[in-house]
Amino acid sequence: MSIELLAPTTEVAEPPEILAEPRTLAHRELRRDDYWRALPGYAAVDADTFHTHTFQTRHTVTNVRQLSETLGGLAPESFYADVVAGLKRAPMALRISPYLLSLIDWANPYEDPIRTQFMPVASQQVKDHPELRLDSLHEQKDSPVPGLTHRYPDKALFLPLDSCPVYCRFCTRSYAIGGDTETVEKLKFTGRSQRWEDAFAYIESRPELEDIVISGGDTYNLSAGHIQEIGERLLRMPNIRRIRYATKGLAVLPQKILTDHPWVDALTRVVELGRTLHKEVVIHTHFNHPNEVTGVTQDALNRLTERGITVRSQTVLQSGVNDNASTMQLLVRRLSYVNIHPYYVYFHDMVPGVEDLRTTLAAGLKIEKFVRGHTAGFNTPSFVVDTMGGGGKRDAHSYEYYNRESGIAVYTSPGVKPGTFFLYFDPLKALSEAYQLRWQHAGARNEMIQQALAEARRAGR
Ligand code: SF4
Numbered sequence: 331m332s333i334e335l336l337a338p339t340t341e342v343a344e345p346p347e348i349l350a351e352p353r354t355l356a357h358r359e360l361r362r363d364d365y366w367r368a369l370p371g372y373a374a375v376d377a378d379t380f381h382t383h384t385f386q387t388r389h390t391v392t393n394v395r396q397l398s399e400t401l402g403g404l405a406p407e408s409f410y411a412d413v414v415a416g417l418k419r420a421p422m423a424l425r426i427s428p429y430l431l432s433l434i435d436w437a438n439p440y441e442d443p444i445r446t447q448f449m450p451v452a453s454q455q456v457k458d459h460p461e462l463r464l465d466s467l468h469e470q471k472d473s474p475v476p477g478l479t480h481r482y483p484d485k486a487l488f489l490p491l492d493s494c495p496v497y498c499r500f501c502t503r504s505y506a507i508g509g510d511t512e513t514v515e516k517l518k519f520t521g522r523s524q525r526w527e528d529a530f531a532y533i534e535s536r537p538e539l540e541d542i543v544i545s546g547g548d549t550y551n552l553s554a555g556h557i558q559e560i561g562e563r564l565l566r567m568p569n570i571r572r573i574r575y576a577t578k579g580l581a582v583l584p585q586k587i588l589t590d591h592p593w594v595d596a597l598t599r600v601v602e603l604g605r606t607l608h609k610e611v612v613i614h615t616h617f618n619h620p621n622e623v624t625g626v627t628q629d630a631l632n633r634l635t636e637r638g639i640t641v642r643s644q645t646v647l648q649s650g651v652n653d654n655a656s657t658m659q660l661l662v663r664r665l666s667y668v669n670i671h672p673y674y675v676y677f678h679d680m681v682p683g684v685e686d687l688r689t690t691l692a693a694g695l696k697i698e699k700f701v702r703g704h705t706a707g708f709n710t711p712s713f714v715v716d717t718m719g720g721g722g723k724r725d726a727h728s729y730e731y732y733n734r735e736s737g738i739a740v741y742t743s744p745g746v747k748p749g750t751f752f753l754y755f756d757p758l759k760a761l762s763e764a765y766q767l768r769w770q771h772a773g774a775r776n777e778m779i780q781q782a783l784a785e786a787r788r789a790g791r
Contacts, residue, residue: 357663362625366432371400380428381626383586389428390495397449400428404436409451416450421464421504421514421683424449425497427583433621443619443651446687450499454686460769461718461755462682464514465505468720475528477519481722481746485541488529490560492519494548496582500646500687502679502716507547513683519547530563533570540571543614550579550586554596561600561611571609573600578616580630580641580670581623587630598637605638612640615670619652620660623668631668642673645711647694648687649757655700662701662709672711675701677726680718680755690756691715691739695726717741717752724752730786736768736778737761740786751783 366372366380371389379385391397394417398410417424426448439445440454465471472481477489489506497508506517519525533539542564549557557575564570575597579586587594597613604611613634617623634641643665645652652658662672675698678688698713714723721743730751732739737756758766768774 357620357660357667360623360625360628360664360668361433366428368436369400369404369428369432370402372428372432381585382589383583384589386427386429386583386585387495391426391428391431392424394424397424397431400431401436405439409439412451412453413449415452416455418512419452419455419683420450420499420511421681422497422499422501423508423511425494425508427496429585429626430496430582430622433624441650443657444621446650447499447618447648448496450684455683456685456757456759458682458685459680459688459755459758460775461753462680462685463718464682465503466680466718467502467716468718469503470505470517472720475525475532477525478529478532480532480536480539481720483538485543486533486536486539487543487545488533488560489519489546490522490526490529490544490549490556491547491551492516493551494546495550495579498578499684500648500678500681502681504681504683526560530567533564534567537569539569541574542570542572543574543576545576548577548579549575550577550583554590554592557593558596558599561597562603565600565603565607565609565611572611573604573609574612574614576614576616580613580615580627581617584624584627584630587633588626594633594637597639601637601639610640612642614673615641615643616645617643617661617665617670618645618648620657620664623661623664628668631670635669640671641669642671643711644674644676645672646676646678647689647697647713648678649689651687653689653693653697655697658697658701659704662711663705666705666709672709674723675711675713676723677713677715677754679716685757685759688757690734690737690760691726691729691732691754692734692756693760698726715739715741715754717743717754719750719752720747721750721752722746729754730789731782733782733785735762736765736782738778738782740782742786742790751786753779753782 394410394414430444434445435442469479472479474480479487492506501507510516544560564573601611665672677694694713702710713726715726716723724741729739729741739754741752758769
C-alpha cells in the first residue's frame, strides 16, 4: 500500500492588506517645506523664527479662541463648535504647538492622524467601555511616595512634574496631567522640593532599584538646572545603573533641541557623567505617526547623535491614527532612519473619555505580524499591553485566554504580581450588537468576565 504524502503548503490565507512596498524609500521623504505658512496665523513667520523653541512655546494653542485666530477660515465654524463640545467630555485639556498644528491637513481635519491625537471632536467620541478606569494602571496604588511608582523590582518611575509641552488625548496619566477639565479634577503634584527629596531618599534606600524613568508630565518642561540636578543625584547613587528621561518633546517641539542650548548642554553633561561612571542615560520619546517625523526632527536627532545620546520611541496604537500595517511599517522605518529606536507599541490603555481611539487586541496582533520582519530586529518594536490593575507590560501575544466575541483577554504577570489575573477589553464598537447589549447589563458582564477567568485558569493548569 502506498501512502501519498501531501506537499506542505506554503500559502497562508491572509486578509487583504495594503502594505508598504519593502523597497520603497518613502520613509526618507521628510518634509522641509514652509508648511506653517498655509495657516493664516503663521503666514508671515519665516523659517528662522518658526524653528525656535521660544516661538513654539509662546504661540502654543491652549483654547479654541486661539485655535480659530490661528486657523481663521481654514476650518469651518462647525469644526470649532465640535472641538468645544469634545473638550467638555475630554479628560485632557487642549495644548498643541504651532509645529504640530501646521502638520495637520486642514483640508481634512476629521481624518488627520495628528488632529485625532490632540484635539477631541464630539462628533467622533463614543461611549466608554464599562470597565474603563482613571489611573487604570494603578500607578498611585504602587507609589510609596507621591509621584514615584515602584512596580517592577529593579525599576521605578519618578514624576517630578505634571505638565507637558502638549496634551495628548490618550494620556494614561490623565488623572494628574494638565489643567482640570470638566470631567476630571486632577491630582496635583504639589510640594515639589520635599516631594523630590522623599523620592530620592526612597530610591537610595532600595538597593534593588537600578533603573529610573524620569517622566511626568514631560521632562522637556524641566529647566536645564533641574535636568542636571535630577540626573546627577540619581547617577551618584551607587545602586542606580540606568536612567531614562521621558519626553514627547521630540515629536512636538524638536526645535528645542536646536535652539535651547543650555537645556541640551545640561542633558549632555548628565550623559557624559553617566559614561564616566559606566552608567546608561538615554531619552525615551513617543512618536505615533510618520507625519510627526520631519526634516526638523532629523536635524534635532542629528544633534543628539553628535552628543552620543541614544533615543528610543514608544508608540501608542490608536484607531484612525496608526492602526494599519502600512502606517506602522512606515513609522518604524522612518524612526529608524533618523536614529530613533522603535522600542514599544502599546495597546491603548483602558482610560475613559477616549474610547474612539482604542483598537481590538486582534487588530494590533495582526499589524504586529506585518511589522516584524520589515526591518532589522533591533528596530522592531514589541507590541505590549500595559495591564489594568498594575500587572505591568505584557507581550500582547502572551494572553492566557482571548475571546474575540466578548472582547475579553486575560493575562498573568508572574514576575510582577504572581497569582493574579489581569484583564484587557476590546472596545465595544468592535463587537457584535448582541455582545454590545450583553455588556450593558451588570449581570451579563460579570458572567462573561467570570467565564473568561475560568477559561484562563483552565489554560494555566
Ligand atoms: S506627553 Fe506624555 S504625559 Fe504628557 S500628555 Fe502626552 S502622554 Fe501624557
